[in-house]
Amino acid sequence: MAWFYLILGGFFEMGWAVGLKLSQTMQVKAWGILLAVMSMSLSMFLLYLAQRTLAIGTAYVVWTGIGAVSTLLVGIFFFGDSAGFWRLFSAGLIVLGVIGLRITA
Numbered sequence: 001m002a003w004f005y006l007i008l009g010g011f012f013e014m015g016w017a018v019g020l021k022l023s024q025t026m027q028v029k030a031w032g033i034l035l036a037v038m039s040m041s042l043s044m045f046l047l048y049l050a051q052r053t054l055a056i057g058t059a060y061v062v063w064t065g066i067g068a069v070s071t072l073l074v075g076i077f078f079f080g081d082s083a084g085f086w087r088l089f090s091a092g093l094i095v096l097g098v099i100g101l102r103i104t105a
Contacts, residue, residue: 002053003102009046010066015039017071021079043067058101065098 016039023032043063051059069091075081 002050002059005046006050006054006059006062007066009043009050010063011070012039012043012046013063013067014070014074016043017067018074054105058105062098062101065094069094 016036019032019034019036019039021032022035023029026032047059047063050063072081072087072091076083
């Protein structure tokens with residue numbers, strides 16, 4: 001169950017970054033900020049639950065890795081961010097690191 005909490009928390013990690021971005025582009029900035037605060041709270045709570053069983057280093061790296069790569073993909077697909085080879089290659093390295101940590105945990 002700890003890995004489920006961690007993966008879900010990683011996706012909520014993406015939610016706060018997207019919320020902050022939306023607060024810069026929306027008519028009512030409070031909605032983006034509210035999304036960011038709610039996502040941040042859920043993300044940290046899920047990380048807390050996962051760390052009850054998983055090693056802190058593994059949990060934190062996986063949590064931030066999922067958040068970073070998913071935020072990168074949201075930026076590419078919804079905000080017009082660059083999808084250059086080296087950006088995607090580097091994100092792939094993060095994914096490989098997360099998989100490696102999962103295999104060895």
